[in-house]
Amino acid sequence: MRLMRLAAVATTLAAVLATSPGAGAATGDGTPADLNIRFVGRWDTRAAGAYVPGWAGAYLTTGFTGTTVKLKQRDTIDLYYSIDAGPDVYLQNVRGTVDLTPKPLPVGDHTLRVSYRVVAGSYHGDAVFQGLVLDPGAHTLPARPARGMVEFVGDSITVGTTTSKNALTAYGWLVGERLGLDHTQVAQGGACLVTTADGCVGLDRRFVKVSAVDGAADHDFSRYRADVVVINLGTNDVGHGVSSTQFQTSYAGLLRTVRSRYPRAAILALRTFRGRYAAQTQAAVQTVNDAGDRNVFFVDTDGWVPPDGLSDGVHPNDAGHRAIAAALAPIVAGHLAPSPTPTPTPSVPPGPTPSASPTPTPSGAALSCEVRYTVTNQWAGGFQGDVRVTNTGGRTLDPWTLRWTFADGQQIGQGWNGAFTQAGASVAVSGPDWATSLAPGASATVGFTATWNGVNGVPASFTLDGAGCRVT
Structure with missing residues (x-):
């Protein structure tokens, strides 16, 4: 009698597993439950064989072997896909088994990203992912993780x-x-x-x-x-x-x-x-x-x-x-991670003292600047600040460095849009790698978070490459 009950339990358990989401799926098989496929953003995954992206900007990504890849769709949809980090290819009104490699790929490992057109407003496509079809013997590979x-x-x-x-x-x-x-x-x-x-x-x-x-x-x-x-x-x-x-x-x-x-x-x-x-x-x-x-x-x-x-x-x-x-x-x-703690400017080694004068300015190309300093957010013991500097002079500065001195002991913890250093009360920030130059009439805005204690006054003066700036 006990054996019969155990057999009945086993039969019931097998039936549950067979109908559970992901049942029968194997890593590498290209089904929606394949753990090698990474679904980024909001996806409705309640139906094991059909994952549906929600909101905008959701996408899936995976690696795969072989020379071809096809996408299994339920009904008509527009989508973008990219293979091996190439340009995004736009397909309109596709459905069923969609061939993403009309020209076979070289033998080897590849990557795939698929993003459906946003289903909203006047567009009502059927954004439902039902899996991938690969070459015989091919399989998916783990999607490359992002850093955040x-x-x-x-x-x-x-x-x-x-x-x-x-x-x-x-x-x-x-x-x-x-x-x-x-x-x-x-x-x-x-x-x-x-x-x-x-x-x-x-x-x-x-x-x-x-x-x-x-x-x-x-x-x-x-x-x-x-x-x-x-x-x-x-x-x-x-x-x-x-x-x-x-x-x-x-x-x-x-x-x-x-x-x-x-x-x-x-x-x-x-x-x-x-x-x-x-x-x-x-x-x-x-x-x-x-x-x-x-x-x-x-x-x-x-x-x-x-x-x-x-x-x-x-x-x-x-x-x-x-x-x-x-x-x-x-x-x-x-804001992904704290920036390195600002370090004091290295001391000048023994030897002739370099001139502190700025680079000679060509005639008609005087150095001048304007600065707007804003405390955008403040709380007990801390605050967030923005500094916008505008090159009002007549020549391009490349690189450029803005300097100021805090009067109330403020200390910068992290900064963005520039490379910050702080020694005591003195702060220097240079243009980031992607924006080292500041043309005449151009502006740059740097931001930071810092500590304060009791008083949080605005710095009285700023200099850009040695020239005094008008504070607006």
């Missing part, structure tokens, strides 16, 4: 609406690629911060969901941990009657929600590029700082989008997104 994860939260601007490749030419995707990070855009065209009565999709509630659709499942936050979260919300709320008070309260609530899911992430709250609800965004950041969360920062984006960087007065075009990414990438990089 950055998540972008926003609306159609973060989606990349009006750009040439949508999510792939949006600033979030560009920043992630530039820094070698995993990246995803938790964004929806027309989205608001606040869930409104007239139906605006509100990220205050939908952030925790696997997609923006009504009834979406909760996202499993154990699938990945973001190191940096960038929020760009508020452009649409004004059109849905959201008051300043309501916006500020909801923004602080979203910051707390993000923190509850990502306890160690740096959270960057961007000033919307049109400046809407800027004061309320900064005040929300201050609220959570005052409550003890020091890893949340307001980022002033004023001037990031060039005059020719918009496609329709609201949405950045490709050039606009590239400009945003160029300004944002070093800030994100600065």
Whole structure:
């Protein structure tokens, strides 16, 4: 009798395993449950044989052997794919078994990345991944891991609406690629911060969901941990009657929600590029700082989008997104890990004392500059600052170095957009490797976090390559 009961239990267990998600899948077989395939961003994985990406900017990546690879799709969809880190190829209205290698590849190991077109607004494709088809005897290989994860939260601007490749030419995707990070855009065209009565999709509630659709499942936050979260919300709320008070309260609530899911992430709250609800965004950041969360920062984006960087007065075009990414990438990089502790300037070895005079300036090319110093965020014992320097002189500086002296004992802990050193109260910051030159009329903005105690005064003077700057 006992043997019969054990046999019945075994039969039931076998049936459960056979119908459980991932049952029968093997690492290397190309099915959605294949552990060699890495699904980056928000994916609905409840159906074992069909994984569905949510929001924008989600993608899958893997390695594989053999000379061909095909993609199993359920129904019509547009998608981008890249093989061996090559250019992204756009396919429209494909379905069924989609051949990604019409020309066979050389024998060897290869890599694949697939990103579906964002399913939102007027586009209703069927973004459902059902697996890969490889050569007989071929198999997948583990996807190469990234060095970190950055998540972008926003609306159609973060989606990349009006750009040439949508999510792939949006600033979030560009920043992630530039820094070698995993990246995803938790964004929806027309989205608001606040869930409104007239139906605006509100990220205050939908952030925790696997997609923006009504009834979406909760996202499993154990699938990945973001190191940096960038929020760009508020452009649409004004059109849905959201008051300043309501916006500020909801923004602080979203910051707390993000923190509850990502306890160690740096959270960057961007000033919307049109400046809407800027004061309320900064005040929300201050609220959570005052409550003890020091890893949340307001980022002033004023001037990031060039005059020719918009496609329709609201949405950045490709050039606009590239400009945003160029300004944002070093800030994100600065929050991935603490920068090395600033070290004193090395002492000059014995010998003739070098002249402290700046390089002679050609006639008609005098050195001059302007500086705007801003404390963008402050809390007990610490603060975040931005320094914008403009070369108002007549010649290009390459390299350039800005110097100032703190009057109240402030000490820089980490900096971005430049190479910082500090000796006592004296600070020097030089242009980063990707922007060592400063042309006439050009500006550069560096940022930092620092400590203060009792008084946090603005430095009285700044010099750029030895020339005094006018403080604005």
